[in-house]
Amino acid sequence: MGLPGALPVLNSKVIEFAVKLGLALNCNLAFNSKFDRKQYFYPDLPKGYQISQFDVPIAAAGFLDVDIPLEFGGGHKRFGITRVHMEEDAGKLMHAENGNFSQVDLNRAGVPLLEIVSEPDMRNGIEASEYAAELQRLVRYLGVSNGNMQEGSLRCDVNVSVRPIGQSKFGTKVEVKNLNSFASMSRAIDFEISRQVLLHSQGQEDQIVQETRLWEEGSQNQTFHQ
Known part of the structure; x- marks a missing residue:
């Protein structure tokens, strides 16, 4: 204290x-x-x-x-x-x-x-x-x-990063918090993987920045981030 x-x-x-x-x-x-x-x-x-x-x-x-x-x-x-x-x-x-x-x-x-x-x-x-x-x-x-x-x-916090096939270096990591169950953890990780893969496919990987995002289980989405 x-x-x-x-x-x-x-x-x-x-x-x-x-x-x-x-x-x-x-x-x-x-x-x-x-x-x-x-x-x-x-x-x-x-x-x-x-x-x-x-x-x-x-x-x-x-x-x-x-x-x-x-x-x-x-x-x-x-x-x-x-x-x-x-x-x-x-x-x-x-x-x-x-x-x-x-x-x-x-x-x-x-x-x-x-x-x-x-x-x-x-x-x-x-x-x-x-x-x-x-x-x-x-x-x-x-x-x-x-x-x-x-x-x-x-309590679990996760860091998620993606990298193109053949690349050895990890990509920029994004932390996801507010995971209150194992099911939430699984869904939050797969959501973040999909988000980062989409940005890569669109040539916008520079928009993947190191930050902390919060998972909202009710909406099955990341409604806001810090």
């Missing part, structure tokens, strides 16, 4: 959970790890910075094996895990529909959080949602989290 004179105290349980999760994701564990101060001004973090990890995360270079359902092509796929790091959660911003004001809920500010960063190994929405569903099963089995997306216990 950034109270004057109050120093951060490490929650020992998050280290135990991070090690469990890192081992389950076949990661290399760091015997010496450190926290970093992520400076940014945003109303959901009263003290003006977030305690996170950057260059020395507690776990890195792992993988997760996932079986894709037969109705979606089937097959066994391995998705790389870039890192698992510890940080503190922020508050929750709630924006009014008319856009005139926002409210902030600080109940979860400072609560321990584990973030998993994945390698760019997913090729469509189904693969990404099946990967996320497998992660949910894993954290529930380990007792790390109840994994309930509707309660905010498990």
Whole structure:
């Protein structure tokens, strides 16, 4: 909360959970790890910075094996895990529909959080949602989290980029937020892929800029972006 004179105290349980999760994701564990101060001004973090990890995360270079359902092509796929790091959660911003004001809920500010960063190994929405569903099963089995997306216990943000066949370099990535279910994740990714492919086909790939877009499940569309 950034109270004057109050120093951060490490929650020992998050280290135990991070090690469990890192081992389950076949990661290399760091015997010496450190926290970093992520400076940014945003109303959901009263003290003006977030305690996170950057260059020395507690776990890195792992993988997760996932079986894709037969109705979606089937097959066994391995998705790389870039890192698992510890940080503190922020508050929750709630924006009014008319856009005139926002409210902030600080109940979860400072609560321990584990973030998993994945390698760019997913090729469509189904693969990404099946990967996320497998992660949910894993954290529930380990007792790390109840994994309930509707309660905010498990949250997913996705980065989407496309590239022409034969090109090795990834295109400009676009982040999509506000994904409240695995089905929403799948639909949002496929929508963004189609949007970027259309711009490429029209010779307007310069209009694909690095930005954050929000998915509106009700309209099945990206109604606005930041």
